[in-house]
Amino acid sequence: MTELQRFYPIGTPGQAWGPAEVAQWRARQRRQRSYAADVLRRTDALRDRLDVRTYGEVVHGDDRYPLVALRNRWQAGCPTVLVTGGVHGYETSGVHGALGFLEQQAAAYEGRVNLLVVPCVSPWAYEHIQRWNHDAVDPNRSFRAPSPAPESAALMALVAPLLGRFAAHIDLHETTDTDESEFRPAKAARDGEAFTPGTIPDGFYLVDDAEHPQPAFQRAIVDAVERVTHIAEADHQGELIGSPLAAHGVIRYPLRALGLCTGLTGARCTTTTEVYPDSPRTTPDACNRAQAVAVCAALDFLLAQA
Numbered sequence: 001m002t003e004l005q006r007f008y009p010i011g012t013p014g015q016a017w018g019p020a021e022v023a024q025w026r027a028r029q030r031r032q033r034s035y036a037a038d039v040l041r042r043t044d045a046l047r048d049r050l051d052v053r054t055y056g057e058v059v060h061g062d063d064r065y066p067l068v069a070l071r072n073r074w075q076a077g078c079p080t081v082l083v084t085g086g087v088h089g090y091e092t093s094g095v096h097g098a099l100g101f102l103e104q105q106a107a108a109y110e111g112r113v114n115l116l117v118v119p120c121v122s123p124w125a126y127e128h129i130q131r132w133n134h135d136a137v138d139p140n141r142s143f144r145a146p147s148p149a150p151e152s153a154a155l156m157a158l159v160a161p162l163l164g165r166f167a168a169h170i171d172l173h174e175t176t177d178t179d180e181s182e183f184r185p186a187k188a189a190r191d192g193e194a195f196t197p198g199t200i201p202d203g204f205y206l207v208d209d210a211e212h213p214q215p216a217f218q219r220a221i222v223d224a225v226e227r228v229t230h231i232a233e234a235d236h237q238g239e240l241i242g243s244p245l246a247a248h249g250v251i252r253y254p255l256r257a258l259g260l261c262t263g264l265t266g267a268r269c270t271t272t273t274e275v276y277p278d279s280p281r282t283t284p285d286a287c288n289r290a291q292a293v294a295v296c297a298a299l300d301f302l303l304a305q306a
Contacts, residue, residue, distance in 0.1 A: 008188065010028075016192035017190045017191075022136045022190075029128045031128055032128065035123040039095060046070060046103065050071060051073075054066045054067060055069050058124060058150050058151060067123070067151070068119070071117075072110055072114070074114040078113055080166050081113055083117040086123075087152075087171060088125065090125060090129040090131055090178070091173050092284070093290070095172075097291020098295075099119050101291070121139060121152075122139050125151075133149050139261075140261055143259045143260060159264055166266070167268065169262050170294065173273055174274060175200055175275070177200060180200060198241065201232035201274070202279050202281070203230040204222075205232040205274050206249060207251055207253050208250055209255045210254045210255070217298065218249075218250045221301075224294065255270065260272070269298070269302065273291060
C-alpha cells in the first residue's frame with residue numbers, strides 16, 4: 001500500500017484529481033459553524049467605530065457570503081497597513097484574532113495608522129473548517145492574476161487601487177494537527193503525488209519575505225508574542241516545516257513566487273503569523289490574543305520607525 005492510498009480516500013494514486021474527484025471531496029464537507037454569527041455579527045457591531053464595507057461576494061448555489069473589510073478614519077501622512085485573517089478558513093485564531101484586535105486595540109491607533117482589516121478572506125472555508133475553498137483550491141497559493149480563487153481575486157481587487165501605499169501587511173494564520181492528518185494528505189492526493197509525513201512546529205512562528213527580509217520587524221513581533229505564547233523551536237535539522245530557521249521563530253518564503261497573500265501589496269514590511277492551537281502549552285484564547293499582539297507589535301514597530 002502506498003503512502004497516498006494509506007492517507008487519503010479520494011482519487012487514484014499517482015493521478016491528479018479531475019472534476020469528479022473534486023465533487024467527491026466537496027460532498028464530504030459539512031458546515032460546522034456560522035460565518036454570519038461568528039464574523040458578520042461582530043463586524044456589524046463595529047459600525048459605530050469603523051467603516052464596514054462589503055467588497056465582494058462569494059456565491060455557491062443558495063449560499064451567499066458577503067466579503068467584509070473594515071477601515072478606521074484615514075489621515076494623510078499616516079502609514080497604511082493591511083491586516084488579513086481567514087485566508088485559510090479553518091485557521092480559527094486568524095479570524096478571531098483579527099476581530100479581537102478590531103474590538104479591543106484598533107482604537108488606540110486612530111489618527112496614527114490607516115488600517116484596512118479583512119478578518120475572514122474565505123468564508124466558505126471558515127464554515128466548513130477547510131483549508132481550501134469550495135473548488136478545492138488553496139486561496140493562499142492563488143494571489144496571482146488571473147486568480148483561480150474568487151476569494152483571492154476579490155481581495156486583490158480591493159487592494160489594487162491602494163498599491164504603493166502600504167507600509168505593512170500582517171496575515172494571520174495558524175498551523176494545526178489537521179495539517180498532517182487531513183490537509184497535506186488531501187493536497188498530495190489532489191495533485192497526484194505521494195504523501196510524505198512531516199512535523200508540526202510546537203509554538204508560534206513567522207514567515208518573512210525571502211526576497212526582501214525584514215529581520216528587525218519580525219524580531220519585534222516575536223518578542224511581543226513570546227509574552228503571550230511560546231515560540232516554536234527548530235527541529236533537529238534546524239528547520240521549521242522544512243525551511244531553515246532564519247532567526248528565533250522566523251522562516252522565509254518567496255512570497256510573490258508562491259502566490260501567497262503577503263506578497264499581495266508589495267509592502268516593505270510583511271509577515272505571516274503561525275500559531276499552534278493544538279499545543280498542550282497554550283489555549284485557543286491565548287492564540288487569539290497572540291494574533292492581536294502580533295498586529296499591535298507590527299504597528300508599534302512602524303510608528304517607532306517614523
